[in-house]
Amino acid sequence: MKKLNISRKAGTSFYYRLSIATLLIILMLLVSSCGLRYENKTKGLEKAKVTLGNLSAVISATGVVEPYNRIEIKAPVAGRIEEVLVDEGDRVKKGDILAWMSSSDRAALLDAARAKGANELRYWESVYKPAPIVAPIDGFIIDRNVLSGQSVAVTDAVLVEADKLIVKAQIDETDLGSIRLGQRVNIVLDAYPENPVSGKVDKIAYESQLISNVNIYYVDVIPDRVPDFFRSGMSATANFMLNERQNVLILPSKAVKKQNGTSYVFIRGKGGKIEALQIKTGMESSDSIEIISGISKEAEVIIPTSQILKETIQR
Numbered sequence: 001m002k003k004l005n006i007s008r009k010a011g012t013s014f015y016y017r018l019s020i021a022t023l024l025i026i027l028m029l030l031v032s033s034c035g036l037r038y039e040n041k042t043k044g045l046e047k048a049k050v051t052l053g054n055l056s057a058v059i060s061a062t063g064v065v066e067p068y069n070r071i072e073i074k075a076p077v078a079g080r081i082e083e084v085l086v087d088e089g090d091r092v093k094k095g096d097i098l099a100w101m102s103s104s105d106r107a108a109l110l111d112a113a114r115a116k117g118a119n120e121l122r123y124w125e126s127v128y129k130p131a132p133i134v135a136p137i138d139g140f141i142i143d144r145n146v147l148s149g150q151s152v153a154v155t156d157a158v159l160v161e162a163d164k165l166i167v168k169a170q171i172d173e174t175d176l177g178s179i180r181l182g183q184r185v186n187i188v189l190d191a192y193p194e195n196p197v198s199g200k201v202d203k204i205a206y207e208s209q210l211i212s213n214v215n216i217y218y219v220d221v222i223p224d225r226v227p228d229f230f231r232s233g234m235s236a237t238a239n240f241m242l243n244e245r246q247n248v249l250i251l252p253s254k255a256v257k258k259q260n261g262t263s264y265v266f267i268r269g270k271g272g273k274i275e276a277l278q279i280k281t282g283m284e285s286s287d288s289i290e291i292i293s294g295i296s297k298e299a300e301v302i303i304p305t306s307q308i309l310k311e312t313i314q315r
Contacts, residue, residue: 046303048255050295054246057285058186058239059178063169063221065189065234067162071136073098075152080107082130086159088144092135098159099133101152106130139163142232165230166222167199169238173215178242179204185221186239192229199223201240245283249291255301256281256289257309265294265301266308274302276312 075081082100086092102110106128113120143160152158167187171179183201203220210216221238223230257264262278269275279294295301302308 045305047300048252048303050249050251050291050297050299050301052247052297053250054244055248055250055283055285055288055290056239056244057242057283059171059175059242060286061169061171061175061219061238061240063167063187063236063238065165065230065232065236066168067142067164067232068166068220068222069137069139069163070142071139071161072157073133073136073159073161074156075101075133075154075158076131077101077103078153079103079131079151081146081148081150081152081158083148084144084146084159086141086144088141091140092161093138094135096135097132098135098141099146100130101133102130107151133158135161137161137163162232164222165226165232166202166220167236167238169219169221169236169240170211170216171204171219171240173208173217176204176217179219179240184241186241187221187223188237188239189229190235190237195227195229197223197225197227197230243283245290248282249295249297250288251291251301252303253284253287253289255303257304264312266304266312267295267299267301274308274312277301 079102082102084099086098092098109124109128110121113124139161141159142162143157145156145160146152146158167185169185179201181201181204185199185201187197187199189195189197199221201219202222205218208215208217219238251265255265256279257266263281264276265279266274267277277295280292282290282292284290304312
């Protein structure tokens with residue numbers, strides 16, 4: 001019997017130790033589950049880092065590449081084009097001969113002489129000279145409308161010349177107060193978005209145009225240089241520079257939320273829990289915002305969802 005009592009005590013001690021171990025395992029699982037719940041809560045959320053960079057505040061407007069001065073070059077008399085000496089894209093100077101033409105009388109006479117033989121034709125070609133068509137300004141040819149041998153009237157535009165290409169931007173009247181002469185502009189062509197061109201405001205229209213029930217003012221932007229890929233009629237976006245800050249801390253605008261005049265970012269706190277952190281912001285652009293204080297460079301923040309907002313700053 002005494003031996004049996006010892007066995008029962010040993011069994012009781014075993015079950016006691018087993019119960020304690022089980023409780024510890026359950027407690028560990030609960031803690032782990034709690035941490036996992038917070039971890040899963042932030043898993044898959046979009047994140048952003050505070051970086052050092054330049055920030056620009058701009059007004060963006062649509063525009064079109066156009067000649068600053070566009071001149072249609074017409075024939076001085078009705079007749080026939082004998083030879084065209086230039087092509088589209090060629091640069092010319094004022095007074096350069098662009099084409100030769102015969103008046104209607106000369107063309108008829110040469111045709112009659114040609115029928116009589118080469119000697120007769122050479123004689124009348126030397127006696128009755130063709131008329132030149134000359135460049136009226138320094139510039140380049142943007143359109144060629146005729147071929148050699150083509151008949152033209154005095155109303156026909158034989159060639160079209162431009163002095164230089166600019167961007168004519170459309171500015172809403174609500175933004176006009178922020179536009180000034182000489183203002184810096186960043187030009188981005190739809191066809192070449194990877195090759196922006198800098199320029200400046202040259203002229204602001206005094207009269208508006210009603211487009212889609214909105215008062216629009218045309219603003220001429222002259223590029224600092226005109227690249228070879230510029231073509232008249234191309235669509236462009238003109239970004240008018242309002243302010244610029246260099247070497248400042250910036251975050252994407254979507255990473256910062258504002259409520260009652262206070263700005264917040266969201267970070268992963270202890271145990272993976274998301275916490276709202278109050279910060280001070282500065283200048284804003286269309287997609288970025290300056291961070292003045294409250295968070296350091298390289299810090300990682302979480303792009304908040306509506307649920308995060310509800311559980312933090314909105315509660």
